[in-house]
Amino acid sequence: MTGALVLDALILAWLLYRQRKVRRVPPRLGLRFPVLLGVLGVLEVADYSHQHSLSPAVVGVLALSLAVAAVGLGVVRALTVQLRMVDGVALRQGTWLTVALWLVSLGLHFAADWWITDLKGPGGLPSASLLLYLGVTYGVQKAVVHRRATALAARQGPVDVRANDLSRGPWSSGPSARRPSSGDQPIDVRSEVVGYDHRGHDGDRGKRRDHHRSRTNEGGGGPSS
Numbered sequence: 001m002t003g004a005l006v007l008d009a010l011i012l013a014w015l016l017y018r019q020r021k022v023r024r025v026p027p028r029l030g031l032r033f034p035v036l037l038g039v040l041g042v043l044e045v046a047d048y049s050h051q052h053s054l055s056p057a058v059v060g061v062l063a064l065s066l067a068v069a070a071v072g073l074g075v076v077r078a079l080t081v082q083l084r085m086v087d088g089v090a091l092r093q094g095t096w097l098t099v100a101l102w103l104v105s106l107g108l109h110f111a112a113d114w115w116i117t118d119l120k121g122p123g124g125l126p127s128a129s130l131l132l133y134l135g136v137t138y139g140v141q142k143a144v145v146h147r148r149a150t151a152l153a154a155r156q157g158p159v160d161v162r163a164n165d166l167s168r169g170p171w172s173s174g175p176s177a178r179r180p181s182s183g184d185q186p187i188d189v190r191s192e193v194v195g196y197d198h199r200g201h202d203g204d205r206g207k208r209r210d211h212h213r214s215r216t217n218e219g220g221g222g223p224s225s
Contacts, residue, residue, distance in 0.1 A: 004044060008130045011037070015138060016102055019094035025083070025149040034139030041132025048128035058121035062129060065112045070133050073105040074140030081145050085156050090149035109133050 045062075080097045083090060110126045117123055126133075 005127065008127075008134075011131070011134060012106075015134065016099060019099050019102065020096075022091055022093045025090040025092050025146060029143060029146045031139050031142065034135045034142060037131050037135030037138065039135075041129060041135055044131055045125075045129050048125065052122035052125075054125070055119070055121060057119050058116050058125065061112050061115050061119070061121075062125060065109050065126070065129075066133060066136055069105045069108040070137035071140050073101055073108070074137040075144055077101045077105070077137075078141045078144030078148070081141075081148075083145070083149055083152050085152060088153075090153055092145055092149065105137060 077094075077098050080095050080101065082093045082095060085091075109130075113123060113126045116125055
């Protein structure tokens with residue numbers, strides 16, 4: 001039991017840590033990790049139910065917690081996630097409000113234990129169902145964020161790579177890179193070569209012939225007057 005609680009705490013800390021990270025939204029929605037959490041959570045709840053008697057009222061409280069705190073606040077949290085398109089790629093980053101709503105939803109889930117105790121039910125069910133709760137709420141948030149990113153990409157249309165300066169905005173740091181302007185002209189490499197003679201080899205041969213005639217005249221080889 002202690003090992004399961006440690007695992008649950010580590011997974012929860014990892015999910016909260018990832019909320020503030022800038023991450024790419026994949027083109028295809030992947031729910032393998034939330035589904036895995038949900039399956040593990042169902043197994044933990046089943047193991048808990050073998051040791052404790054769960055009345056229909058207690059199961060109803062758990063279902064209400066999943067519907068309101070997990071699904072409902074999962075949708076609200078997804079709407080607080082910032083989205084941005086960079087070079088045709090959707091990036092996402094949770095805000096501090098996203099993290100705060102995570103904490104609120106978790107508080108509501110654990111507060112259900114008071115209701116369960118008031119119904120004369122066994123204590124500790126919210127802790128036993130934590131992985132199930134995380135799988136549901138994380139999956140809902142991920143699905144809504146993916147839907148928003150898909151709609152944003154559809155509205156943006158074709159992407160002009162030159163217009164995306166990755167050094168601007170809260171997504172990266174560092175000096176701003178110069179953007180190409182419409183007045184930029186292509187560089188003629190030949191004009192940049194030092195000493196380049198645009199007359200080519202014909203001009204060089206003409207220079208040599210002029211030099212040879214000059215030496216011949218100086219030597220007296222020219223016609224007499």
